[in-house]
Amino acid sequence: MLRREFGSDLDRINASPERATADYRWCNGRLIRSVEVKEITVDTHRQLVAEAKAGKTARDSTTLSMRWMIMINLPTLSTVLEPMPSFPPDDPELAADVEQFFGARMMTRAEREAEWRRTHPGPKHQPTPQIKNLGRDLDPHLLVLEQHGIVSTHGPRSEDPAVAAALWAIAMRTHGAICMAHNPVRDEKPGIDVAFVAGYVRTERADVLVDRVELWLHNDDHSKNVRTSLTNEPSTERHAVLVFDHQTEPEYWSATEQGVGFCPTRDLQLPDAIDVLWIIIGPIACRFSASEGWRALRMPDEETTAPEPGANGAVE
Incomplete structure (x- = not known):
């Protein structure tokens, strides 16, 4: 070029x-x-994808009875360098009505864009968990959930202190990832799989x-x-x-x-x-x-x- x-x-x-x-x-x-x-x-996106390609995202378990899926968010430039929203164009008639009836002044599109830039000064850090030893670290806490009949970290919560402690430990280790379990099928063994999901705009x-x-x-x-x-x-x-x-x-x-x-x-x-x-x-x-x-x-x-x-x- x-x-x-x-x-x-x-x-x-x-x-x-x-x-x-x-x-x-x-x-x-x-x-x-x-x-x-x-x-x-x-970089974090690339590192996580590289770990997935290297086969570091699956771990069989001798203590669990189910297969758990740990869904980790992959950061993208859409989330790290968040795009400016598409603010609506100026409407002079609407602005005049708002000022007349409510005594308030509507910000112009240019002012809203300037305000957005002021409040978004640079790249936003997207914390992601370390994949190394993730399955090993989660194993005992997921076992607690299984013992209490819980198959997802997203949804109703138990008041049992052991469950609350396990959910807290899982959230801290995974940075709030959703973890869901299913019964092993075909040749699957109980254990843990890490899956990556990317939400973007x-x-x-x-x-x-x-x-x-x-x-x-x-x-x-x-x-x-x-x-x-x-x-x-x-x-x-x-x-x-x-x-x-x-x-x-x-x-x-x-x-x-x-x-x-x-x-x-x-x-x-x-x-x-x-x-x-x-x-x-x-x-x-x-x-x-x-x-x-x-x-x-x-x-x-x-x-x-x-x-x-x-x-x-x-x-x-």
């Missing part, structure tokens, strides 16, 4: 242990362009990615490397390329379906270190600069991935 944009190849910059540098550089006479690439993802609006980028850029822990690397470059044009991980970004499917119609409309306030910002999401690249605004381009067919990033830009 950038090769096509610049008209020639980019040179990979050798990393320096003493000084942060950009990932790529492009030179044409006095015009120097530096490029820093980061992948926007959720897909809006089909490209401006949601602008919200995510703003939250990410204004969190120093996550964007400092990008800003520092580009600041250190003797460039006339500094490009930040943010590649959204399709496994953790629900709007990947929106971009795939809408093509170049998936283009943000809301301006972005870039840090001083960034002149041009790119969002790459699946087959679509969106480019923003203060002078030109947003435009969307289709990724070249031969490019199935973005340029290789430097350090990961994960938000968790």
Whole structure:
């Protein structure tokens, strides 16, 4: 994509242990362009999926009589970098009626959006339990539930102190995951299985990615490397390329379906270190600069991935 944009190849910059540098550089006479690439993802999501693939999510038991399913929520960028709600457009007549009859002033759409940004200053931490030894740790507490005829941690509660203690221990160890039991079937043995579920919001609006980028850029822990690397470059044009991980970004499917119609409309306030910002999401690249605004381009067919990033830009 950038090769096509610049008209020639980019040179990979050798990393320096003493000084942060950009990932790529492009030179044409006095015009120097530096490029820093980061992948926007959720580390916890990837770690949990990797553990599942490694077969660490099932454990047979010699003490339990049932097979328990532990449902762990997988964080996504929809939950970690929560999208702004789609506030209704201004209605002057309704606002006038509210002020006349109730003596209250309705906030405008712009004011509600500004308030939302003020109260959502950065990435939201989504606690997830450690999968290692999870089955071993839950086994004795699930046994207590079985002994009292309880097959789910979601629903009516027993007043028995032993049950209350077991439910509390399970909730603390799983961060509130729902645990449900069934009688073993066919070749199943009593035991514990961990299942991952992902709840997310897909809006089909490209401006949601602008919200995510703003939250990410204004969190120093996550964007400092990008800003520092580009600041250190003797460039006339500094490009930040943010590649959204399709496994953790629900709007990947929106971009795939809408093509170049998936283009943000809301301006972005870039840090001083960034002149041009790119969002790459699946087959679509969106480019923003203060002078030109947003435009969307289709990724070249031969490019199935973005340029290789430097350090990961994960938000968790």
